[in-house]
Amino acid sequence: MPLTPEQTQEIEAARANPRPTLRAVSEGMEAHLYRAHEVLDHGFVRVVDYMGDDSAIVQAARVSYGAGTKHVSNDEGLIRYLMRHWHSTPFEMCEIKLHVKLPVFVARQWIRHRTANVNEYSARYSILDREFYIPAPEQLAAQSTINNQGRGETLQGEEAARVLEILKSDAGRAYDHYEQMLSQEGQSGLARELARMNLPANIYTQWYWKVDLHNLFHFLRLRADSHAQYEIRVYADAICKVVADWVPAAYAAFEDYRMGGATLSGKALDCVRRMLAGEAVDQENSGMSKGEWREFRALLDEG
Amino acid sequence: MPLTPEQTQEIEAARANPRPTLRAVSEGMEAHLYRAHEVLDHGFVRVVDYMGDDSAIVQAARVSYGAGTKHVSNDEGLIRYLMRHWHSTPFEMCEIKLHVKLPVFVARQWIRHRTANVNEYSARYSILDREFYIPAPEQLAAQSTINNQGRGETLQGEEAARVLEILKSDAGRAYDHYEQMLSQEGQSGLARELARMNLPANIYTQWYWKVDLHNLFHFLRLRADSHAQYEIRVYADAICKVVADWVPAAYAAFEDYRMGGATLSGKALDCVRRMLAGEAVDQENSGMSKGEWREFRALLDEG
Amino acid sequence: MPLTPEQTQEIEAARANPRPTLRAVSEGMEAHLYRAHEVLDHGFVRVVDYMGDDSAIVQAARVSYGAGTKHVSNDEGLIRYLMRHWHSTPFEMCEIKLHVKLPVFVARQWIRHRTANVNEYSARYSILDREFYIPAPEQLAAQSTINNQGRGETLQGEEAARVLEILKSDAGRAYDHYEQMLSQEGQSGLARELARMNLPANIYTQWYWKVDLHNLFHFLRLRADSHAQYEIRVYADAICKVVADWVPAAYAAFEDYRMGGATLSGKALDCVRRMLAGEAVDQENSGMSKGEWREFRALLDEG
Amino acid sequence: MPLTPEQTQEIEAARANPRPTLRAVSEGMEAHLYRAHEVLDHGFVRVVDYMGDDSAIVQAARVSYGAGTKHVSNDEGLIRYLMRHWHSTPFEMCEIKLHVKLPVFVARQWIRHRTANVNEYSARYSILDREFYIPAPEQLAAQSTINNQGRGETLQGEEAARVLEILKSDAGRAYDHYEQMLSQEGQSGLARELARMNLPANIYTQWYWKVDLHNLFHFLRLRADSHAQYEIRVYADAICKVVADWVPAAYAAFEDYRMGGATLSGKALDCVRRMLAGEAVDQENSGMSKGEWREFRALLDEG
Structure with a gap:
């Protein structure tokens, strides 16, 4: 809640x-x-x-x-x-x-x-x-194997369970310790600005x-x-x-x-014009790198 | 109006x-x-x-x-x-x-x-x-003789009249010409983005x-x-x-x-402390330049 | 120079x-x-x-x-x-x-x-x-008749001459008066911060x-x-x-x-896809306004 | 290092x-x-x-x-x-x-x-x-009792030791788990963008x-x-x-x-002027709140 x-x-x-x-x-x-x-x-x-x-x-x-x-x-x-x-x-x-x-x-x-x-x-x-x-199970994704900043398949079974268990217990323990360090019962109590450093990034x-x-x-x-x-x-x-x-x-x-829109480079615009004129354009004669061509084709095929 | x-x-x-x-x-x-x-x-x-x-x-x-x-x-x-x-x-x-x-x-x-x-x-x-x-007559000030960015006395008599006359007639003429250049009667008419360059900074x-x-x-x-x-x-x-x-x-x-407040430098603060302690402080023993000292004294005397 | x-x-x-x-x-x-x-x-x-x-x-x-x-x-x-x-x-x-x-x-x-x-x-x-x-003669353009912020044809003959004459003489007179107002010979001299208001936007x-x-x-x-x-x-x-x-x-x-690139809207991208698939797309079935369609066609025809 | x-x-x-x-x-x-x-x-x-x-x-x-x-x-x-x-x-x-x-x-x-x-x-x-x-022992400060955002005395003895032990072991465990979740040995390996959420703020x-x-x-x-x-x-x-x-x-x-400088409010400047004129100024006749007066006195006494 x-x-x-x-x-x-x-x-x-x-x-x-x-x-x-x-x-x-x-x-x-x-x-x-x-x-x-x-x-x-x-x-x-x-x-x-x-x-x-x-x-x-x-x-x-x-x-x-x-x-x-x-x-x-x-x-x-x-x-x-x-x-x-x-x-x-x-x-x-x-x-x-x-x-x-x-x-x-x-x-x-x-x-x-x-x-x-x-x-x-x-x-x-x-x-x-x-x-x-704590992520919902369907959001527990593996590292993408093709994209450094992306997610791949959803984790399954024991691996997923282990991850959830780690996230929950580490967060809980970190917070317990945060409270213990702050506590002024029977001790001075650590400054708040210091105690917070123990808290994880999912707080x-x-x-x-x-x-x-x-x-x-x-x-x-x-x-x-x-x-x-x-x-x-x-x-x-x-x-x-x-x-x-x-x-x-x-x-x-x-x-x-x-x-919904997209920015095309000069090279990509040129390819579109050539394709509309009936020319067969592929990566090799496009002037684009492989990565650019892949993104360009994906854009045209998206619809 | x-x-x-x-x-x-x-x-x-x-x-x-x-x-x-x-x-x-x-x-x-x-x-x-x-x-x-x-x-x-x-x-x-x-x-x-x-x-x-x-x-x-x-x-x-x-x-x-x-x-x-x-x-x-x-x-x-x-x-x-x-x-x-x-x-x-x-x-x-x-x-x-x-x-x-x-x-x-x-x-x-x-x-x-x-x-x-x-x-x-x-x-x-x-x-x-x-x-x-067009400035009101009481705002027609002379260049300050002590401050590069300031105003001095108000202009008087003929000089004031001459300034007002210049400002009014130059503005009027510039605008008449602006309109003439823009006009499409009997001519093409200059582009607005060009014609505006004739207008003075008091428009x-x-x-x-x-x-x-x-x-x-x-x-x-x-x-x-x-x-x-x-x-x-x-x-x-x-x-x-x-x-x-x-x-x-x-x-x-x-x-x-x-x-209503003011920022004092470290040197100025130090002078205030010394003055409150009864010391006679003048520009020479203040550590400040003449300009700084003048501004500092003006601040203390302002009230 | x-x-x-x-x-x-x-x-x-x-x-x-x-x-x-x-x-x-x-x-x-x-x-x-x-x-x-x-x-x-x-x-x-x-x-x-x-x-x-x-x-x-x-x-x-x-x-x-x-x-x-x-x-x-x-x-x-x-x-x-x-x-x-x-x-x-x-x-x-x-x-x-x-x-x-x-x-x-x-x-x-x-x-x-x-x-x-x-x-x-x-x-x-x-x-x-x-x-x-002062614009070079080939830059003395008329107001565009189709675009509020654009230029049209270059002005010719007497109209061009008149415009140049106005720009030169108004600027010269404004500057003469600027100097006269500032002058401290036989008078106080107007403050610089005021005199500048007489100067046109092409200074x-x-x-x-x-x-x-x-x-x-x-x-x-x-x-x-x-x-x-x-x-x-x-x-x-x-x-x-x-x-x-x-x-x-x-x-x-x-x-x-x-x-050299361009940003296409979602609608424009969709039209490109349909055109590449062989469909005849015109303004009426494009989903675009006339203005958008005109810009879109200009982009595709540019090369 | x-x-x-x-x-x-x-x-x-x-x-x-x-x-x-x-x-x-x-x-x-x-x-x-x-x-x-x-x-x-x-x-x-x-x-x-x-x-x-x-x-x-x-x-x-x-x-x-x-x-x-x-x-x-x-x-x-x-x-x-x-x-x-x-x-x-x-x-x-x-x-x-x-x-x-x-x-x-x-x-x-x-x-x-x-x-x-x-x-x-x-x-x-x-x-x-x-x-x-991990803070040096002399930086392990208690929460200030007079200032919500400040530090008080340095923690001593067992309390200090306990805090250091918590910070070290929680960080170490969080990082071990981070590595375990990322690991692709025998499992898919959690996405980096997710695994990082387990890491504490002192990383x-x-x-x-x-x-x-x-x-x-x-x-x-x-x-x-x-x-x-x-x-x-x-x-x-x-x-x-x-x-x-x-x-x-x-x-x-x-x-x-x-x-080294300081900004004085209009009220504080006025008090300085009155004090320099020989008047006895205290909080009650200063026009300042107690907090302001305390800060003002501290500034004057600092040297």
């Missing part, structure tokens, strides 16, 4: 009191506010605040381009145009603030996206809770993470991608659903141009 | 329809929303959107510092503590979006603050309006500018300072008034620690 | 004294150091300093990916792989510092790229030189601009593009030549994947 | 071949290049590359302020002036690239400074080494970290401060020594104005 009863009560209280505002309101987002979307075994993502909606993107674009935008018939078309031509600043005019609970090793990947604001729970000041990510932490829509899309493109590690991808997927309700037109454009 | 009737109507329309939201609401800020605060002869600042309030700062700090913040008795005290100890991330959890109309030479100073999002009216796409900043532009509260405070500390150029300082002053209504506790802490 | 004799002498002096260093050295870049590449009528770009080379990119990637990178046979292949998969952090390990002299309206576009460090000549402190960008300014290679590539992709305004594109083109000599492998990958 | 023989050999090889360059060279920094400064039990900091020196700061400032800087008699005086008046952009013109080996819990604090470029060793791609930070990681001098000073001010956690402070201290050799004038100014 990711939420404590205290947290659930806080969420209900926060949702009980709508107040009038003159700001842009996204109905789709209001339905999400404060509610926790469960992710992994103890994690969650929830929207704490937001700024702007699809119209705010259009409004900012019209300030920039003035009369120049009038020929685009409608907001959705303009948003698609902005996305297609990498006009990123209008998307920066929307902002979202999330409260996320996530394992430390996921947080370490996440924080590499630097253009965001973060307030993380501090283990120097406070004591972490006894909550660890949960939490933070407030605030980001603009352009940088959020960049994060989602990389982290909702099939090559991202599963444990961060499920967070990105949960955020995608929220964003689709918040700014439906921008999200649809993002899905088509970024998630 | 900075606002067109069309703009005034838009503002009234935007303010006419409060809608319910579950987000944090700052009453002080709702009163400002969309309204234009006039600055200089044709400029304005107006709040288009905001995220968060004083409580949002406290909330983010409590996520970070957990139980560690409970000993601080109240929100105001915690906010002062955060400001005093340069804990900047909780202030980053508030965001503001402004619509600003300002002369180009002011915009060029402003944009040096890079940690913000900007959508500026594009003179490539659109045609700029005939509006120029007005406008933009949407979005920034978090921490970076806004940094901007205000530098630009509401007495050493800032008057023409940007009046914008900073107008924003200060808005922020004071938006996040009163954070603004009060900012005023005390940043605007 | 963009360079003063004093500047030429400084460049020669700076190039006369090689000193030993243990740092990574790019021979291609050493040949460029300090030398001014002329751009437009009075502008230039010159390299003032740099950090790293192709090997530095590879080295950083191998720190990140450790043994995982050993299967890539060579540095060039690894760099192409990084570029193809948007692994941007290794490219951030190279840095360049440029000294650029450029018209103010170009500087205003340039500065929108915020992830860089800038020191610009200050017209508050100092007096600007009498140098203005030259200069700055030091420092940026990492990843962000530089982003700048070049947008500004060396055929849709960029000519007056900034010539700067981007000049920088491209420098970068090609500095980090040849990275630049080649950039050229193939970014400059 | 933080360095492997292979690493030592690489360093010697890298230092064996000086090459000529026309760039600014800092002799003090050349002596540091590639050499590892040992930190904690297995960590190090070493300079991999740098850009600029004290003169580069001055040169950038003179571009900005032009003739306006000529009245400052020398480079050192100008650098002190820039530091005193928070003119940060000239300091951004210097850049440093460090290779750092550090415990994960230190890396997590460090990465909160976002304005930097990072390439970290990836535990998705590669296998981490068996190296853990060592490493990264390349590149930052400009202004942002480095900001990092050092916070992390070389006496309130910073010891385990990150020792890294900051090691970097301070390097920077003092790289840019001696800038570092001296930083030491005086930032490390």
Whole structure:
């Protein structure tokens, strides 16, 4: 259960009191506010605040381009145009603030996206809770034999059982020792900032993470991608659903141009042109390396 | 008159329809929303959107510092503590979006603050309006004789009249020529992106500018300072008034620690200690250069 | 002539004294150091300093990916792989510092790229030189009739002559008045920070601009593009030549994947697949708008 | 021993071949290049590359302020002036690239400074080494009883022994299990990206970290401060020594104005003025809270 009863009560209280505002309101987002979307075994993502909606993107674009935008018939078309031509600043005019609970090793990947604001729970000041990510059996994957950063088949039988047993017992023991070191009963008690070093990377932490829509899309493109590690991808997927309700037109454009799209190199474009002209193109006459050609063929065959 | 009737109507329309939201609401800020605060002869600042309030700062700090913040008795005290100890991330959890109309030479100073999002009216796409900043007579200052970046006495009589005449007539002529070059009557008409190069730096532009509260405070500390150029300082002053209504506790802490405070060097601190111990300290035995000593004495005598 | 004799002498002096260093050295870049590449009528770009080379990119990637990178046979292949998969952090390990002299309206576009460090000549402190960008006759283009941000045919005959005459005489008069307002002969002299407002946007300014290679590539992709305004594109083109000599492998990958490549939407990819399967696809059954379809067809027909 | 023989050999090889360059060279920094400064039990900091020196700061400032800087008699005086008046952009013109080996819990604090470029060793791609930070006995501190984020007395006797035993044995067991889960002997072997979650926060990681001098000073001010956690402070201290050799004038100014200096609030400044005028000021009539007053008195009594 990711939420404590205290947290659930806080969420209900926060949702009980709508107040009038003159700001842009996204109905789709209001339905999400404060509610926790469960992710992994103890994690969650929830929207704490937001700024702007699809119209705010259009409004900012019209300030920039003035009369120049009038020929685009409608907001959705303009948003698609902005996305297609990498006009990123209008998307920066929307902002979202999330409260996320996530394992430390996921947080370490996440924080590499630097253009965001973060307030993380501090283990120097406070004591972490006894909550660890233990993968579901179907997520216990072997190392990929063809991809250094990938997963292969799911572990089976005794091997899977052994791994689960290790993860659970090591986490439990590490936390017991963490508490023992901190304890001030009959001893001084180790400083929190030192005791935390004994805790493994699957312990949960939490933070407030605030980001603009352009940088959020960049994060989602990389982290909702099939090559991202599963444990961060499920967070990105949960955020995608929220964003689709918040700014439906921008999200649809993002899905088509970024998630569903692909960047072709000059060489790849050239091959496409030659193939459409009827030429038989293979790796040898493509000008691409074997790896590039494999990725290129996979892209064309994907549909 | 900075606002067109069309703009005034838009503002009234935007303010006419409060809608319910579950987000944090700052009453002080709702009163400002969309309204234009006039600055200089044709400029304005107006709040288009905001995220968060004083409580949002406290909330983010409590996520970070957990139980560690409970000993601080109240929100105001915690906010002062955060400001005093340069804990900047909780202030980053508030965001503001402004619509600003300002002369180009002011915009060029402003944009040096890079940690913000900007959508500026594009003179490539659109045609700029005939509006120029002409200083009020009391702002027509001579070059300072002691400070390379400062202003001295106000110009008087014929000299002042001549300057005003130059600024007005050059701006008018430049704009007439801008229109003539653009005109497509009986000729092709020069491209907008080229014609704009004839316009002087006192023409007005406008933009949407979005920034978090921490970076806004940094901007205000530098630009509401007495050493800032008057023409940007009046914008900073107008924003200060808005922020004071938006996040009163954070603004009060900012005023005390940043605007009203000062940073002393190690040498200056040492001099203060010696002076408090009764020693007669002058520039020669202070370890400071003449310039530093002059600034130090001015600081101590200021009150 | 963009360079003063004093500047030429400084460049020669700076190039006369090689000193030993243990740092990574790019021979291609050493040949460029300090030398001014002329751009437009009075502008230039010159390299003032740099950090790293192709090997530095590879080295950083191998720190990140450790043994995982050993299967890539060579540095060039690894760099192409990084570029193809948007692994941007290794490219951030190279840095360049440029000294650029450029018209103010170009500087205003340039500065929108915020992830860089800038020191610009200050017209508050100092007096600007009498140098203005006046377009060469073949660059005097009419407003495009089909594209709000584009140029059409070149102006001819009397219209061209009139435009040139306006640009020259307005710039000259504005500068004369600038000097008259500043003058302290027989009068106080207007403050520099005020007098500058009379100067048009084609006056030259200069700055030091420092940026990492990843962000530089982003700048070049947008500004060396055929849709960029000519007056900034010539700067981007000049920088491209420098970068090609500095980090040849990275630049080649950039050229193939970014400059020569294209991003296809999911819809566009789907059309390519259908066309390769022999289906006749036109705008009506493509799922694309007319504008998108036009751009898509142009891309396929380009070669 | 933080360095492997292979690493030592690489360093010697890298230092064996000086090459000529026309760039600014800092002799003090050349002596540091590639050499590892040992930190904690297995960590190090070493300079991999740098850009600029004290003169580069001055040169950038003179571009900005032009003739306006000529009245400052020398480079050192100008650098002190820039530091005193928070003119940060000239300091951004210097850049440093460090290779750092550090415990994960230190890396997590460090990465909160976002304005930097990072390439970290990836535990998705590669296998981490068996190296853990185990505090020296004199660093085994109790939780402070007066400060939530501080350390108190050093642990003694049995309690200290117990803590060390826990940290060592838990780390060893976690690593044994990490290896067992990864092993492909007689089993599939868990994916690296999953197995790493079992490793505690005192395991060592490493990264390349590149930052400009202004942002480095900001990092050092916070992390070389006496309130910073010891385990990150020792890294900051090691970097301070390097920077003092790289840019001696800038570092001296930083030491005086930032490390040795202090920011006084408006209230505190007022108290100083009243005290210098002979008034007896205590907490009650100071306008400050008890906490503020305590910090203020400590500052005045420090010398």
